[in-house]
Amino acid sequence: MKLAIVTNILTPYRIPLFAAMAGQVDRLTVLLMAEREENRQWELGAIPFEVQVLPGFHLRPRRADVSIHLNYGVIRALRRLNPDVVLSGGFAAANVAAFVYCRLFGKKYVAWTHLTLQDGAESSRLRRWIRHFVIGSAHGSIAESSVAREAFVHYGAPPRRVLRAVMPFDVSRIHEQTDAVRRSSGYQAFRSRYPGVVLLSIGQLIARKGCREMLEIYRRTAQVRPDVSLVMLGDGPERASLERMVDEQRIPHVFFEGYVQSEDLPQYLACADLFVFHTLYDAFGLVLSEAMAASLPVVSSVHAAATRDLIKEGVTGVSIDPHAAAASAETIVKLLDLPRRDLVGMGRAGYEHVRAFDAVPSAARIVEFMRSLMGRSDWLPMVEGQEGNP
Missing domain, CATH: 3.40.50.2000 (Glycogen Phosphorylase B;)
Incomplete structure (x- = not known):
């Protein structure tokens, strides 16, 4: 053929x-x-x-x-x-x-x-x-x-x-490379750049991706869990206004890391404790799949098509509506308060789910x-x- x-x-x-x-x-x-x-x-x-x-x-x-x-x-x-x-x-x-x-x-x-x-x-x-x-x-x-x-x-x-x-x-590549980073000699040094529990966000810094909503969700989360930090990967026209929002509202421990090439992504996935996908619309949302391939527990927007196929509520991840900042922050805090073994189990279940793809x-x-x-x-x-x- x-x-x-x-x-x-x-x-x-x-x-x-x-x-x-x-x-x-x-x-x-x-x-x-x-x-x-x-x-x-x-x-x-x-x-x-x-x-x-x-x-x-x-x-x-x-x-x-x-x-x-x-x-x-x-x-x-x-x-x-x-x-x-x-x-x-x-x-x-x-x-x-x-x-x-x-x-x-x-x-x-x-x-x-x-x-x-x-x-x-x-x-x-x-x-x-x-x-x-x-x-x-x-x-x-x-x-x-x-x-x-x-x-x-x-x-x-x-x-x-x-x-x-x-x-x-390429599920296998992401999973293997992320595990290799976690085992590497330089892992702890890279991880030390970010204090406390790391929430990871990946996506273009545009209105449709819900970046302002994510900052508000994170601000509320940090009020309850001051040990968190937020790492945002991606670039776009909203970056300057988002950085101003962080400064004006004194939102702590937010790191804008810019665009990251695919070969460098595993080191950030390895450093994260929780991935948050906060889009306001996505015809799919591959970053959610990639985070699950890295065995990360995930929180995913109901406005992403991927959520329906990838999230088994409470098993492979949980869903939120980024428009509802208070409820979303509460969901994240509840996840972070779970025993470590439960979060690890959720990440492992997510990886097993996406292996089929x-x-x-x-x-x-x-x-x-x-x-x-x-x-x-x-x-x-x-x-x-x-x-x-x-």
């Missing part, structure tokens, strides 16, 4: 998945709409599979975080590659062109994206129509959360042609699903909740 993937940019967390998929097909080519988005700072290093950047124009509307990609030559590129299946991530111009290619040349089109019924497309009749038409006509769909699966079905995907593959990532087994399941659409597999999509379609 020859596979082409059409997506906006290449991200660090996709590389292990695509590499694993490349080892299971005859040829894999990733077609990118751009090399990088303006709001991303990661460094990718060597890429172990074929990547092509599509030609196009990139227009950034006022106040938008990223550009709109208007790519051309998509059909020409796909004709040259002649894939059996096109896995298409989104509904941009290049994705629609890939859909047209599949219809014209009898190829299998599989829709795959972070999809919710709360994103901006719901306010646009045209964008809703495109989603209904493309998803309803696709040969299959891959949903990376229960929320996304519901959205695919809402837009016309037959339920038995939707594979729920909770967002795959490791890149290698996820790639095998996704490839097998696409083979089934070509009639080359005995795989049958299962109804939600059954074993085999986690």
Whole structure:
């Protein structure tokens, strides 16, 4: 099977998945709409599979975080590659062109994206129509959360042609590297930078991520537990105002560490005692998965799609509504007051839960699903909740 993937940019967390998929097909080519988005700072290093950047124009509307990609030559590129299946991530111009290619040349089109019924497309009749038409006509769909699966079905995907593959990532690498940091000779020196019990936050410093809400939650937590500190990883346009908030309200022990590359993330995960995901909206929320891979006990916002799939209340973590600062702080304090063995057990349960979403087994399941659409597999999509379609 020859596979082409059409997506906006290449991200660090996709590389292990695509590499694993490349080892299971005859040829894999990733077609990118751009090399990088303006709001991303990661460094990718060597890429172990074929990547092509599509030609196009990139227009950034006022106040938008990223550009709109208007790519051309998509059909020409796909004709040259002649894939059996096109896995298409989104509904941009290049994705629609890939859909047209599949219809014209009898190829299998599989829709795959972070999809919710709360994103901006719901306010646009045209964008809703495109989603209904493309998803309803696709040969299959891959949903990376229960929320996304519901959205695919809402837009016309037959339920038995939707594979729920909770967002795959390199679970093993994060777990092993974080454990290695904890055992390293330099661990204590790095950990000593932060006093007391460390709460960890990871994400862009933008309004949607709930950073101001997190500072208010932390302020209330610190009033009850003055032994805590807050480490915030990430950068963005709100950083200066957040630092002013900390200074003006004299919130103690808050550390803004800026953007951290993925290879440096394990040392911060290793130092944390509790991870808090305080987003006000996320179509998934991979940072929650990464914290759980590091065996951290986690507190997660009800406004992240990942929470429904990853949080078993009181077992793999707990959920909060960041808009409710007092209740959220109370939840965190109750967790911190638990015996150490209970917190360790919660972190271990979280890790065991996300192991199922490791890149290698996820790639095998996704490839097998696409083979089934070509009639080359005995795989049958299962109804939600059954074993085999986690």
